Amino acid sequence: MAMTGVLRPGHAIVRVLDLDESVHFYTNVMGMKETGRDKSGRVYFKCHDERDHNSFIIRQADRAGIDCFAFKVLNKATLDLLDTKLREHGIQTERVPAGELLETGERVRFEIPSGHIIELYAEKTDVGNGLGYLNPAPWLPDTKGINPVRMDHCLLYGPEIDAVHKLFNEVLGFSVVERALLEDGVTDLGLWLTCSPKAHDIALVRHNEPGKLHHVSFLLETWEQVLRAADILSMNKASIDIGPTRHGITRGTTIYFFDPSGNRMEVFCGGYQWYPDMKPTVWTWDEIGTGIFYHNRKLNDAFLSVLT
Numbered sequence: 001m002a003m004t005g006v007l008r009p010g011h012a013i014v015r016v017l018d019l020d021e022s023v024h025f026y027t028n029v030m031g032m033k034e035t036g037r038d039k040s041g042r043v044y045f046k047c048h049d050e051r052d053h054n055s056f057i058i059r060q061a062d063r064a065g066i067d068c069f070a071f072k073v074l075n076k077a078t079l080d081l082l083d084t085k086l087r088e089h090g091i092q093t094e095r096v097p098a099g100e101l102l103e104t105g106e107r108v109r110f111e112i113p114s115g116h117i118i119e120l121y122a123e124k125t126d127v128g129n130g131l132g133y134l135n136p137a138p139w140l141p142d143t144k145g146i147n148p149v150r151m152d153h154c155l156l157y158g159p160e161i162d163a164v165h166k167l168f169n170e171v172l173g174f175s176v177v178e179r180a181l182l183e184d185g186v187t188d189l190g191l192w193l194t195c196s197p198k199a200h201d202i203a204l205v206r207h208n209e210p211g212k213l214h215h216v217s218f219l220l221e222t223w224e225q226v227l228r229a230a231d232i233l234s235m236n237k238a239s240i241d242i243g244p245t246r247h248g249i250t251r252g253t254t255i256y257f258f259d260p261s262g263n264r265m266e267v268f269c270g271g272y273q274w275y276p277d278m279k280p281t282v283w284t285w286d287e288i289g290t291g292i293f294y295h296n297r298k299l300n301d302a303f304l305s306v307l308t
């Protein structure tokens with residue numbers, strides 16, 4: 001796939017209840033690098049192999065959850081074109097000026113029918129991964145905590161996911177990689193969508209309440225690192241939701257856990273590469289448990305009910 005249009009997930013802005021406790025968690029347990037703080041009190045982080053200034057931003061609020069999930073697009077012309085296409089599709093967009101988020105260019109912000117705020121942007125300062133662009137070493141020796149490679153995708157819960165599918169497909173150029181069906185065998189319970197050769201860049205599950213976060217996910221390189229993440233979480237008395245285990249859907253090996261505010265996070269490894277000539281994989285209602293957690297073969301109650 002030629003990488004044009006929307007390139008990849010760029011940043012998630014997540015609400016936390018206690019900023020200091022959360023900075024400790026994301027710095028020392030997750031092992032992300034703090035890259036800045038702004039006047040409004042938001043704290044910015046990046047993962048070790050990310051080159052742009054930030055990919056995960058937290059702000060203190062009265063309730064946990066997600067403010068927005070953003071995608072980086074190829075360039076400014078693409079941003080303008082997608083803004084026009086969104087408006088033609090009946091989506092109201094807002095331009096957020098460059099610099100409103102640290103080291104980030106102008107953003108196009110809009111609400112999708114599931115009640116989530118999505119942003120597109122073309123520019124974010126390249127601060128590098130610390131290894132340089134010339135004859136780099138393969139990794140940095142000063143690592144902390146779980147130390148994920150990158151912020152990878154999110155799973156959002158909300159209504160109207162058919163309309164969201166149409167918007168992501170027809171306007172933003174995403175494809176459906178996997179579908180999970182409700183009992184009627186027709187209606188989508190969940191959709192795993194990609195703008196790249198990854199098995200998913202964003203996933204959606206049908207839910208009555210709009211704007212809910214199921215998880216933000218971060219990539220690890222090996223299954224052993226997923227096991228090590230579980231050890232680190234337990235050493236730090238973090239709340240583990242499930243795992244280490246494997247998803248049937250997308251085939252990733254995974255662990256779900258909660259940040260100190262109750263926001264679910266995932267670190268995962270693996271999955272498969274997707275190309276546009278591939279048909280979507282379908283999971284039927286009777287096998288949905290296997291699709292979500294391949295070893296337990298059943299959903300835990302938390303998967304469908306614990307959201308922020």
Ligand SMILES: [Fe+2]
Nearest residue numbers: 155215217266
């Ligand atoms: Fe995930």
